[in-house]
Each structure stands twice: as C-alpha cells, then as structure tokens.
Amino acid sequence: xxxxxxxxxxxxxxxxxxxxxxxxxxxxxxxxxxxxxxxxxxxxxxxxxxxxxxxxxxxxxxxxxxxxxxxxxxxxxxxxxxxxxxxxxxxxxxxxxxxxxxxxxxxxxxxxxxxxxxxxxxxxxxxxxxxxxxxxxxxxxxxxxxxxxxxxxxxxxxxxxxxxxxxxxxxxxxxxxxxxxxxxxxxxxxxxxxxxxxxxxxxxxxxxxxxxxxxxxxxxxxxxxxxxxxxxxxxxxxxxxxxxxxxxxxxxxxxxxxxxxxxxxxxxxxxxxxxxxxxxx
Amino acid sequence: xxxxxxxxxxxxxxxxxxxxxxxxxxxxxxxxxxxxxxxxxxxxxxxxxxxxxxxxxxxxxxxxxxxxxxxxxxxxxxxxxxxxxxxxxxxxxxxxxxxxxxxxxxxxxxxxxxxxxxxxxxxxxxxxxxxxxxxxxxxxxxxxxxxxxxxxxxxxxxxxxxxxxxxxxxxxxxxxxxxxxxxxxxxxxxxxxxxxxxxxxxxxxxxxxxxxxxxxxxxxxxxxxxxxxxxxxxxxxxxxxxxxxxxxxxxxxxxxxxxxxxxxxxxxxxxxxxxxxxxxxxxxxxxxxxxxxxxxxxxxxxxxxxxxxxxxxxxxxxxxxxxxxxxxxxxxxxxxxxxxxx
Numbered sequence: 001x002x003x004x005x006x007x008x009x010x011x012x013x014x015x016x017x018x019x020x021x022x023x024x025x026x027x028x029x030x031x032x033x034x035x036x037x038x039x040x041x042x043x044x045x046x047x048x049x050x051x052x053x054x055x056x057x058x059x060x061x062x063x064x065x066x067x068x069x070x071x072x073x074x075x076x077x078x079x080x081x082x083x084x085x086x087x088x089x090x091x092x093x094x095x096x097x098x099x100x101x102x103x104x105x106x107x108x109x110x111x112x113x114x115x116x117x118x119x120x121x122x123x124x125x126x127x128x129x130x131x132x133x134x135x136x137x138x139x140x141x142x143x144x145x146x147x148x149x150x151x152x153x154x155x156x157x158x159x160x161x162x163x164x165x166x167x168x169x170x171x172x173x174x175x176x177x178x179x180x181x182x183x184x185x186x187x188x189x190x191x192x193x194x195x196x197x198x199x200x201x202x203x204x205x206x207x208x209x210x211x212x213x214x215x216x217x218x219x220x221x222x223x224x225x226x227x228x229x230x231x232x233x234x235x236x237x238x239x240x241x242x243x244x245x246x247x248x249x250x251x252x253x254x255x256x257x258x259x260x261x262x263x264x265x266x267x268x269x270x271x272x273x274x275x276x277x278x279x280x281x
Numbered sequence: 282x283x284x285x286x287x288x289x290x291x292x293x294x295x296x297x298x299x300x301x302x303x304x305x306x307x308x309x310x311x312x313x314x315x316x317x318x319x320x321x322x323x324x325x326x327x328x329x330x331x332x333x334x335x336x337x338x339x340x341x342x343x344x345x346x347x348x349x350x351x352x353x354x355x356x357x358x359x360x361x362x363x364x365x366x367x368x369x370x371x372x373x374x375x376x377x378x379x380x381x382x383x384x385x386x387x388x389x390x391x392x393x394x395x396x397x398x399x400x401x402x403x404x405x406x407x408x409x410x411x412x413x414x415x416x417x418x419x420x421x422x423x424x425x426x427x428x429x430x431x432x433x434x435x436x437x438x439x440x441x442x443x444x445x446x447x448x449x450x451x452x453x454x455x456x457x458x459x460x461x462x463x464x465x466x467x468x469x470x471x472x473x474x475x476x477x478x479x480x481x482x483x484x485x486x487x488x489x490x491x492x493x494x495x496x497x498x499x500x501x502x503x504x505x506x507x508x509x510x511x512x513x514x515x516x517x518x519x520x521x522x523x524x525x526x527x528x529x530x531x532x533x534x535x536x537x538x539x540x541x542x543x544x545x546x547x548x549x550x551x552x553x554x555x556x557x558x559x560x561x562x563x564x565x566x567x568x569x570x571x572x573x574x575x576x577x578x579x580x581x582x583x584x585x586x587x588x589x590x591x592x593x594x595x596x597x598x599x600x601x602x603x604x605x606x607x608x609x610x611x612x613x614x615x616x617x618x619x620x621x622x623x
Contacts, residue, residue, distance in 0.1 A: 001494065002494060002497065005494070005497040005498055005500075005501050006497065008501040008504075008505075009497065009500055009501050009504060012501060012504035012505055012508055013504060015508055016504065016507065016508050016511070019508070019511065019512070023515060050507070050511065053507070053532060053535055054504065054507075056416075056535070056539070057500055057503070057504055057535055057538075059416060059419055060415055060416070060496075060500060060538070060539065060542060061497065061500060063416065063417075063418040063419050068476075069476045069479040069480045069484045070472075070473075070476040072418060072421055072422055072425070072476070072479070072484075073425060073472040073473075073475040073476035073479060074469065074472045074476070075422050075425075075426075076421070076422045076423075076424075076425025076426045076428075076429060076472070076475075077425065077426075077429050077433075077468045077469065077471060077472035077475070078468070078469075078472075079422065079425075079426040080425070080426045080427075080428075080429035080430045080432075080433045080468070081429075081433050081464060081465060081468050083426065083430055084430060084433045084434055084437065087430075087434075119422070123419075123422055123423065123426060126423070127423065127426045127427060127430070130405050130408065130427065131405070131427070131430055135396060135399065135400055135408075136296075136392065136393070136396040137296055137392070137396075214353075214355075216352065237348075237352065238348070252454060253454070256454060256455060256457075256458060257458065257461065257462075260458065260462050261462070261465065264462060264465055264466050264469070265465075265469075268469045268473075271473065272473075272476075
C-alpha cells in the first residue's frame with residue numbers, strides 16, 4: 001500500500017510538472033475560445049505556482065521515506081561541492097551553455113539511485129541559486145528539470161551492471177569485471193541528450209510569453225503539429241548552439257571524470273551501507 | 282531591517298507587475314523603482330548598486346532587439362529589407378519589431394533587477410529559516426549544503442595549493458582531475474564524520490521514520506484533484522467553474538497535509554522573527570500595487586497596461602494613477618531612509 005501511494009505521488013507530481021512544461025503544445029482553441037489570449041497572460045503565475053506546489057509535494061514524499069543521517073549528510077556535502085562548481089561557472093565565464101554541475105548530478109543518480117538523484121538535482125539548483133543570486137521565477141522549473149536529470153540517471157544505473165551487484169546483495173561487493181568503456185559511452189550519450197533536453201525543457205516555461213516572428217511564437221489553438229514546428233524553429237534559432245556546447249561539455253567531463261568519480265562514489269556507497277544491527281533475544 | 286517575508290512579497294509583486302504590462306513607461310518606472318530600492322536597502326558591504334542590472338540590460342536589450350528585429354517582419358515602418366532567400370531573416374526589418382524586441386529585453390531586465398535586489402537584501406540564513414516545518418529533512422540538507430559551501434571552497438584552494446607545490450599546473454580540463462577527485466573524496470569523508478555526529482546527537486531517533494500512511498494518502502488525493510482540475514480547466518471550457526473549484530480543493534488538501542506534517546516536527550527558534558511596523562508598510566505598499574494592477578478599481582485605467590507597437594509605432598498611453606500605484610513598491614527604500622535618519 002505504502003509503495004503504491006508513493007508511486008502515485010511520484011507519477012502525479014511528475015505529471016503536473018510535465019503538464020506545466022508542455023501545456024502550450026496541447027492547448028486547443030476549443031478549450032481556450034475567446035479566452036485564449038487571457039490565458040497567455042495569467043498562465044505564467046498560475047503555472048509557476050502549480051509547479052512549485054507539485055515540487056513541494058514530491059519533496060515531502062521523498063524526504064518522508066525515512067532518510068537516514070548518512071544520506072542527509074552525504075546529500076548535503078555533495079550538493080555543496082556541486083554548488084561550488086556552479087559558483088566557479090558564474091565567476092569564470094565558460095563558453096555557451098557549458099556547465100559543470102550536470103555531471104555530478106548524473107553520476108550521483110547513477111550510483112545512488114533515482115530518489116537520491118532527484119534530490120541531488122533539485123537541491124543543487126536551489127543551493128547554487130541561493131549562493132549565486134539566482135533565485136527567481138525560473139527556479140522551480142530548473143529544480144524540476146535537474147531533478148529529472150538525476151532521477152533518470154538513477155533508472156539508467158538500475159539497468160546497468162553497476163547497480164545490480166550492489167543492490168542485489170544490499171551491501172558491498174567488488175565490481176571487478178565491469179565494461180567501463182560501455183558504461184561511459186552510455187553515460188556520455190545520456191549526458192549529451194540531457195544537455196540538449198535540459199535547455200529545450202527550460203525554454204518551454206517562457207516560450208509561450210516570448211515575442212518574436214509568428215512562425216516561432218506560441219499561439220493558443222494552433223494544434224500540436226504546428227506548435228511543435230514553431231517551437232523547433234524557435235529552439236534552433238535561439239538555443240541550439242548554446243545547448244550543444246553544454247551537451248558537448250557534459251560528454252567531455254563524463255569521459256574525463258566518469259570512471260574515477262563512479263569509483264569514488266561507489267566506494268562510499270558501500271561504506272554508507274555498512275550497518276550494525278544488534279541481535280535481539 | 283525589513284523582514285524576509287515582506288521582501289519575498291515585494292519580489293513577487295515586481296514579478297506580477299512585470300508580467301502584466303508591456304507599456305514601456307510602466308516598465309521603465311518599475312525598473313527605476315527596483316534600482317532605487319536596491320541602492321538604498323542593500324547592505325553597504327557587498328552593495329553592487331545598479332551594476333548587475335545594467336550589465337544584464339547591456340546584453341539582454343540589444344540581443345532581444347536584434348533577434349526580434351531580424352526575425353519578426355511585422356510593422357509599417359520598414360527600415361531595410363534583407364534578401365528573401367535568407368532563412369528566417371529574409372524580409373523587411375521594421376522599427377516596430379526592433380521596438381518590441383527592446384521592450385522585451387527591458388521587461389526581462391526589470392524582472393532580473395527585482396530578484397537581484399531580493400538576493401542582495403535577504404541573508405541566505407533567513408531564507409533557510411523560512412523552510413516550513415514539514416520540510417525538516419530538506420531544511421537540514423539545505424543547512425548542511427550552505428554550511429559546507431565555504432568549507433568546500435577552502436578545501437578547493439588548499440588542494441590546488443598542495444598540487445601546485447608538487448609541480449601540478451592547471452592548463453586544461455584534464456588537469457582538474459587531480460584537484461576535483463580529492464575534493465570529492467575529502468567531502469565524502471567529512472560527510473561520514475558528520476553523519477556519525479548527527480546520529481550521536483540523536484538525529485535518527487526522530488527523523489529516521491517513514492511518514493504516516495494517512496499523509497501519503499491525502500498527498501496523493503490532493504495531487505490527483507489538482508491535476509484533474511487543471512486538465513479540466515485547460516481542456517473543458519464548459520466545466521471551468523468546477524475545474525477551478527477542483528484546483529482550489531487540491532491546493533487546499535496539499536497545504537493542509539503540509540501543515541499536519543509540520544505539526545509532527547517540533548522546532549525551537551533561538552531568535553524569533555519580530556514583525557515590525559516597517560514590514561507592515563512594505564506589505565501595504567505591495568497590496569496597493571497588486572490592487573492597481575489586478576482589480577477593476579474606479580478611475581484607474583488598467584487598459585493602459587497593455588501596449589503593442591504594431592502596426593505603427595505610437596506613443597504609449599500613461600495613466601498617472603497606475604504610475605502612482607506602482608510607487609507603492611518604493612516603500613522599502615522610504616522606510617530604510619527613515620530608519621537611517623532616526
């Protein structure tokens with residue numbers, strides 16, 4: 001029962017988050033009618049509030065699943081380290097959308113699982129936003145999207161060779177014969193895809209309110225195909241170059257840091273799983 | 282000093298106003314108000330004045346102007362024509378399209394300026410204290426992360442120095458490997474020690490428990506009603522009233538669950554917030570602005586909030602009452618000046 005409810009909360013929160021991002025693509029003129037334009041004005045605030053609320057609900061559920069002191073401490077420290085990387089990124093301008101924060105989020109989710117990955121992604125963007133002065137209406141969307149990066153990395157980890165020997169036994173196990181090249185290749189493709197996807201997702205939150213040529217702007221009721229085509233034109237014209245640098249940066253960093261970081265994180269995962277249970281009776 | 286909750290309302294009000302108007306007179310007025318408040322209220326140490334906003338404007342306004350001017354081929358005043366074979370860019374470049382682009386850049390700058398002021402005037406520890414009690418664990422993670430940021434920065438400098446002594450030089454990305462991995466490992470070692478210290482102080486005794494089934498059930502119900510209401514609101518216009526009701530009920534259930542979950546977490550505060558008369562004045566100022574922008578008040582011409590330079594650029598309308606109303610956002614600067622005089 002508890003697991004079903006937990007899964008329902010995950011699914012519903014994520015559905016609200018996804019709807020907040022994609023509603024311009026599915027909104028029909030029959031639904032908006034003459035109020036279509038009005039919707040385009042009140043939607044940003046309503047949507048931001050709903051995204052914030054569903055994020056809050058998801059956080060309550062995630063933290064309510066008995067988070068141990070070790071997890072809390074490790075999450076806090078990893079978030080701090082990754083936030084410092086974002087600080088470096090803000091202080092030293094990097095080319096295009098290059099950002100070193102995604103690789104630690106991806107690898108943390110990959111090693112520690114989807115729940116940890118989501119929390120790591122969401123908290124990293126929150127803390128780095130606080131320390132770099134990046135708090136604004138965009139923050140809930142960034143937290144959601146980076147949470148998804150970590151969460152999906154957890155799923156990737158589950159189907160890879162890494163997670164099975166550790167989670168199956170629930171404890172330490174030496175992972176000697178892993179195909180690192182394959183794992184890093186898969187992670188690199190994953191990092192490249194998220195480099196583009198993150199930008200495409202974050203764009204959607206302001207795209208309905210952005211001005212520009214008709215063939216690149218959102219109009220209520222244009223239909224799914226036409227809206228997608230317009231968004232694609234907008235994305236190519238404004239963001240693709242920027243996001244390609246981020247995607248390429250993720251690949252370079254994963255090739256460079258992937259193996260040693262996974263080694264370090266997996267070693268600590270084994271140490272963190274070590275528990276002493278007193279014998280009863 | 283103005284309370285962090287009043288500042289939060291102030292920043293949200295700036296966002297609401299900036300999202301509600303494209304009239305350049307109001308947008309510029311709002312931008313000036315945020316700059317004045319920033320210059321007056323930000324702590325002297327670390328005060329950056331209007332510089333961040335001007336730097337942002339120097340990028341955002343020309344970029345938005347250029348982008349819109351080159352890609353939006355609307356408007357009567359044609360300045361030049363680009364060859365039609367150029368994809369996206371081909372066609373007339375109009376004064377109206379350039380003006381609308383500049384206006385969008387200005388609006389973005391205003392939102393940025395409002396939140397830049399918010400970030401400057403609110404200490405991070407006050408923001409963390411706003412974390413609701415239901416987010417006890419999340420608050421602890423946040424506190425640990427914020428506490429460890431300076432330590433991590435110091436560790437980074439120490440590791441760089443140690444590696445430099447050994448002859449290591451950072452020339453490319455690959456050279457960061459011997460710096461980043463020790464930083465990660467030392468951080469994780471510290472987290473082990475921290476976790477043991479937390480357990481020794483009884484952390485697990487109260488928080489290492491799953492939340493009640495009832496909380497989960499109501500949370501799922503609230504999200505379900507909210508999602509259903511929102512979907513109906515977007516796609517079933519004839520059910521609009523029911524849909525809105527559903528959304529409100531869903532939000533109510535979620536907020537209720539958060540309150541109930543928060544009650545289970547006892548929290549003591551060493552130095553409680555003190556709500557002062559200054560905070561009330563700031564809230565009243567924001568209330569005035571929101572009333573002028575959102576409510577159909579007599580004598581106030583809210584239609585002047587909407588403005589478009591198309592099809593031909595013309596002087597935007599200006600209602601002095603709306604302009605005066607927007608000055609409600611300058612209250613934090615007024616109370617800060619009054620305090621420094623007294």
